[in-house]
Amino acid sequence: xxxxxxxxxxxxxxGAAVVECxxxxxxxxxxxxxxxxxxxxxxxxxxxxxxxxxxGIANKVRRGDIRHAVVVRAKKEMQRPDGSLVKxxxxxxxxxxxxxxxxxxxxxxxxxxxxxxxxxxxxxxxxPMHV
Amino acid sequence: xxxxxxxxxxxxxxxxxxxxxxxxxxLLQSPLNRRALSTVYSTRPTPKPLPENLxxxxxxxxxxxxxxxxxxxxxxxxxxxxxxxxKCKDPVAAVEEAQLAVLDPTGERRALFDYRxxxxxxxxxxxxxxxxxxxxxxxxxxxxxxxxGLDTSFLLRNHLTRVGVEMAIKVYSPNVxxxxxxxxxxxxxxxxxxxxxRDPKHDMGTVENIVTNYIRQKRALSGKKRAPVKGxx
Numbered sequence: 001x002x003x004x005x006x007x008x009x010x011x012x013x014x015g016a017a018v019v020e021c022x023x024x025x026x027x028x029x030x031x032x033x034x035x036x037x038x039x040x041x042x043x044x045x046x047x048x049x050x051x052x053x054x055x056g057i058a059n060k061v062r063r064g065d066i067r068h069a070v071v072v073r074a075k076k077e078m079q080r081p082d083g084s085l086v087k088x089x090x091x092x093x094x095x096x097x098x099x100x101x102x103x104x105x106x107x108x109x110x111x112x113x114x115x116x117x118x119x120x121x122x123x124x125x126x127x128p129m130h131v
Numbered sequence: 132x133x134x135x136x137x138x139x140x141x142x143x144x145x146x147x148x149x150x151x152x153x154x155x156x157x158l159l160q161s162p163l164n165r166r167a168l169s170t171v172y173s174t175r176p177t178p179k180p181l182p183e184n185l186x187x188x189x190x191x192x193x194x195x196x197x198x199x200x201x202x203x204x205x206x207x208x209x210x211x212x213x214x215x216x217x218k219c220k221d222p223v224a225a226v227e228e229a230q231l232a233v234l235d236p237t238g239e240r241r242a243l244f245d246y247r248x249x250x251x252x253x254x255x256x257x258x259x260x261x262x263x264x265x266x267x268x269x270x271x272x273x274x275x276x277x278x279x280g281l282d283t284s285f286l287l288r289n290h291l292t293r294v295g296v297e298m299a300i301k302v303y304s305p306n307v308x309x310x311x312x313x314x315x316x317x318x319x320x321x322x323x324x325x326x327x328x329r330d331p332k333h334d335m336g337t338v339e340n341i342v343t344n345y346i347r348q349k350r351a352l353s354g355k356k357r358a359p360v361k362g363x364x
Contacts, residue, residue, distance in 0.1 A: 077297070083301045083304065085297075088297075089329075131298070
């Protein structure tokens with residue numbers, strides 16, 4: 001149930017920590033896992049020691065940037081084809097560019113397997129774990 | 132005139148008050164005022180009995196509802212078709228039973244989750260490991276068991292990469308390969324649904340280490356059994 005004004009965690013190393021949803025693409029309903037949304041970066045991740053090593057990664061996005069993102073976790077439970085439900089404790093997304101490739105190179109955190117059915121296998125392969 | 136006319140109008144009003152009120156008249160005296168002539172109430176005409184000894188051909192000409200009823204002639208009423216209720220009292224239960232026989236022929240799953248009947252079943256608070264047909268496992272604390280016949284499901288909660296994940300799994304789903312109880316709850320929970328465990332105060336956190344311990348123990352136990360098999364090869 002991600003819609004206008006929803007705050008999401010950004011779980012990749014693109015430099016965004018918290019983003020706000022401003023639009024759900026290709027859908028007239030709230031977004032869920034696998035949906036593409038437009039977000040505004042609200043909080044930047046300060047990489048600390050990392051930022052000095054590879055500034056390029058840390059500065060990929062800035063606060064106030066408008067980017068596309070893919071929802072990878074949702075609080076609202078989603079139903080699998082066999083009737084089982086999966087839900088997460090937070091809403092999370094991964095920033096992607098216009099062509100659909102992830103901006104970050106690494107991800108931290110579990111993602112839902114539903115991404116596979118939506119042609120987001122690249123994100124799924126980046127993720128350390130999927131449910 | 133302009134100023135006097137409203138006064139006059141008021142006076143006219145008074146005049147109308149002073150007029151003798153028309154006396155309420157009985158209805159029948161002035162039917163024209165109240166009703167059209169066609170709707171004047173009249174009692175229902177009593178049906179005239181048919182003349183006696185009417186010839187047969189005249190009776191046949193009468194419409195059906197006016198003919199004298201012959202008590203001897205009765206239309207044969209066919210017996211009602213057999214109700215499906217008598218054949219199968221509870222079709223939903225029958226279908227469910229048939230489905231259960233297919234999905235859970237040994238009744239093992241049913242015993243594992245029917246916590247009201249079987250004492251060795253999964254109970255809320257237990258740590259459960261589920262393996263799916265496609266190979267991925269899911270471990271978690273059982274928060275609730277929803278007994279609904281074929282739709283029986285249980286809710287598992289765990290933390291994966293520090294994010295809470297909940298999964299409600301259908302007990303009789305053909306996707307479920309196996310369900311194991313990793314650890315029983317230390318104390319019997321006083322609630323049937325442990326949704327309070329979603330709160331940070333009561334959250335158990337991850338159960339992965341308990342499950343990995345269990346798997347290691349299990350492997351150690353079954354390793355002895357496996358050893359001779361390997362020896363043969």
